[in-house]
Amino acid sequence: MSDPHHITEPYDLTLPEQRHLAAGEYVLNTLSPKEKASFEALMAFSPDLQADVQQWREQLQVLDTSLKPVQPPAHLWKKIEQQIKPSKAGFSLKFWQLSAMVSFSFSLALATVLLIKPPMMNADTADHLYVVNSPEQKPAWLVNTSMDRSHLMVQTVKPASLPDGKVCKLWLKVGDQYAMVGVLPHSGLSKLSVPQWMQNQLVNAQIIVSVDPMDSDNNPDEMGPVVNKGGFTPLEGSLRRF
């Protein structure tokens, strides 16, 4: 098994062939910490090297796909299902709807102030934000528009508790037309696509949050109780881009 030409030198990343093999070892995770750091520094600026890494991922995946599938025990799915379902502790739909009305009145007052003194910014290019409040009137989710208006980014702050099997659906309404763009996440950041026809009017769209069964149809006529409603607010001075 011995090989007369033993390699003792690290990869020379200035040579294309060596870069390519280093990409394979990067996926295998055999590079030393120093080699890995050099490789990652180069990869950060090299789309070719990023593509090389992805190509190796695809190729080395044959090691995974060639394994004989093994069925996990049936109870495992139940555990996962349990974890993705929202909890029902402390939920009061009536209270949430009532507080949403109070919040809406406050928004109207705020809008009046903003109309008296309009902000000095270009609403076409600014970030726009909507805050979905919990029944306790604390921020539960932040909904941002993308610069090109093709997406909404939803950041979870402190999600509202919901009954078992229920989710919060996020709808947009322009004129008489509705679009259900997605479900508000339980945690983390979620990217929701905005329908093409609505993108030009996105910042003027009305945002509606309803509570619906997980597997309900996205038919606006069958929308569940509305717990939040409002419009986007332009943010002055934001540098965030996505």
Add this chain to the structure above:
Amino acid sequence: MKSETLEPTHLKELLTRCQQQDPKALKSLYKATSSHLFAVLLRILRNESHAEDCLQQVFLKVWNNAGQYNPDIARPMTWMNTIARNQALDWLRRYKNDQLNDSDDVLLQQADPARQTDSLAQQWQNSDKVHHCLKELKDAQRQCIELAYFEGHSHQELSERLDQPLGTVKTWIRRGLERLKSCLTPII
């Protein structure tokens, strides 16, 4: 659970629906992929209970991060296999560290690499084309690539585990990757 298709377009659709937090989509994704991912986790962890815990974490990560999946960069199974492998290797590293902190017994727990390779070779019989490409590799090259991929060993760890000089191990891996790539490229 009845299994579903692994067809990439179907899996992409399910991931898009997971991004919209559709639990039915995650269930379909689980039906389609869990037995494959579980096999990977079992191969790495060699412990059913640990593999179950990891599989649960993998699907929660998929659920929470489906929005980050980019079909222009990776096929759905590649993305999910990468999540599964990283999850298991992270678990293995944490486990090794805990063991090393608790006791030196971990050195005695390492299985015989030759026996592991035999067992893996049997599993690989399932795929003709892969089997063909792996036959192109020398035994030592194949063994090094498997141990690195499935057990996360560095060059140094492989050198110690196989009781071979560092340069020899590096050579086996490089030559093995070269051969594997030239064999797999026309069929992927």
